[in-house]
Amino acid sequence: MRDLIILSIILIGAAVALWRPWIGILLWTWVSIMNPHRYAWGIAYTSPVAAIVAVSVLIGTLFTKYRQSPFQGAPTIILFLFAIWMTISWLAGYDTAGDYPQWDKVIKIYLMTFVALMLLNHKQKIIAFAWVTTLSLALLGAKGGLFTLLTAGNYRVWGPPESFVADNNHFALALIMTIPLLHFLQLQLLSVWQRHAVTAIMVLCAIAAIGSYSRGGLLAIAAMTALLWWRSERKLLLGMLIMLMVAVFLPFMPETWWERMRTIQTYEQDASAMGRINAWIVGWEVAKNHFFGGGMSYQHPYFFSMYGVYEDIVRAAHSIYFQILGNHGFVGLILYLLLWLTTYRSAGWLRKHGKAQPQTQWASDLGAMAQVSLVGFAVGGAFLSMPYFDLPYNIMVMVVLARKWVEKRAWETEKEVTLREMLSFRRKAEPAARAT
Incomplete structure (x- = not known):
């Protein structure tokens, strides 16, 4: 039942977004921040609900007169x-x-x-x-x-x-x-x-x-x-x-x-805190030695083994x-x-x-x-x-x-x-x- 309710809201909202794309933005915001589909257990959990809403909003935006830069x-x-x-x-x-x-x-x-x-x-x-x-x-x-x-x-x-x-x-x-x-x-x-x-x-x-x-x-x-x-x-x-x-x-x-x-x-006695500091040092060194940085994530064993000070464990x-x-x-x-x-x-x-x-x-x-x-x-x-x-x-x-x-x-x-x-x-x- 929960899956059906969530999917019904998504599909109806996506249809409305074709005519009123700003309403689709509200629906996208709800889905992307609250993640209501993650509180379901069936088809809604794995459905591409955000993609469905986004496509509807983009199509509606292309055809609406009421938009600005x-x-x-x-x-x-x-x-x-x-x-x-x-x-x-x-x-x-x-x-x-x-x-x-x-x-x-x-x-x-x-x-x-x-x-x-x-x-x-x-x-x-x-x-x-x-x-x-x-x-x-x-x-x-x-x-x-x-x-x-x-x-x-x-x-x-x-x-x-x-x-x-x-x-x-x-x-x-x-x-x-x-x-x-x-x-x-x-x-x-x-x-x-x-x-x-x-x-x-x-x-x-x-x-x-x-x-x-x-x-x-x-x-x-x-x-x-x-x-x-x-x-x-x-x-x-x-x-x-x-x-x-x-x-x-x-x-x-x-x-x-x-x-x-x-x-x-007492952060210096906390392994979690020291692991963070080590990750900060690695991030600094990656930036110093790679002009564009490590990419969408610098959490790679290569960087941590090369620049890690306290440990070489990869951490966020x-x-x-x-x-x-x-x-x-x-x-x-x-x-x-x-x-x-x-x-x-x-x-x-x-x-x-x-x-x-x-x-x-x-x-x-x-x-x-x-x-x-x-x-x-x-x-x-x-x-x-x-x-x-x-x-x-x-x-x-x-x-x-x-x-x-x-x-x-x-x-x-x-x-x-x-x-x-x-x-x-x-x-x-x-x-x-x-x-x-």
Whole structure:
């Protein structure tokens, strides 16, 4: 039954995407981030659901008038350059054939990112995209938070099987990045009970992140909390609330959790941590000696036997920075860092200029929370190998499109429509946009 429900949603959504490709982008986002088919046990689990949706969206994009150039800001141009450099690096890498599946997966994510930039040309579309992106993870986080509470933290929380966030550490970082986005969406709600519901989901996501036993996740949530406290106009109240939550919840975590967290201070005695440092050294040496890097992955016995200091065991980089450095060299790392630096600055621009009038306050809220989420990614990602994960790129899409919306003063000319009207198949409900 679960397989039939999932496949029915996919097939119906794919058909709709032929006429309304932006709806297909929402469906793609749900499939690629939440991975609902991985919670089935039959035909849906192995079906190429993402490919079905992507093909429908691409066909719909070719025929729709309502699209725009994907190059809407500096981050999009840098992402395009990085995608080109990544491809060159893959072709010049150590194992081109073996690295093809990873290149194929990442380039599809980047392709759909650019398609999203082309199709989300209205305020309501951007907000709908934010809702789908955020809830795709938040609902899993709420489930994980309840599991942590019911089991008193004695078992780890894991992400969807065979996904970017299947690992407990990766899932923790994804949930941490989701919390600020939930707060952005909460600020757009008028109903009191809906706001309280979002607050409950935020708390459960935080509990699930802690229940993942992720040390990098703990550092990320600490960095995000510090930034939120620093920006708050009620520092004393927020500080007391944070201390209260820490005092109430953390003492209930089992000793196994505390033992793992203590290794943050004694990393030199932890074999896992030293293995990461060795992988970082290998990544640095690969970049020094190979201009284009090792390819889509530098995790090869050849590199580790040649450059390993503490051991020659092949290990994941456990760092977005050293993973990109080892994979694509110094040029690739520079482009990657520029991508997120310009996205962060664009979010800061939104946070500042969105306050100018009531119509753009939502954009200011988005910019502020996007910055907090990106800080979590920057800190937590320093200890995790997830540089190609969809969520940060979706945040970039939201920020870039919202900034363009504010810059062109779209609220003055954009037709006010409800999301229900936008889902309609009547042409008059489609917002005006310049075809390119």
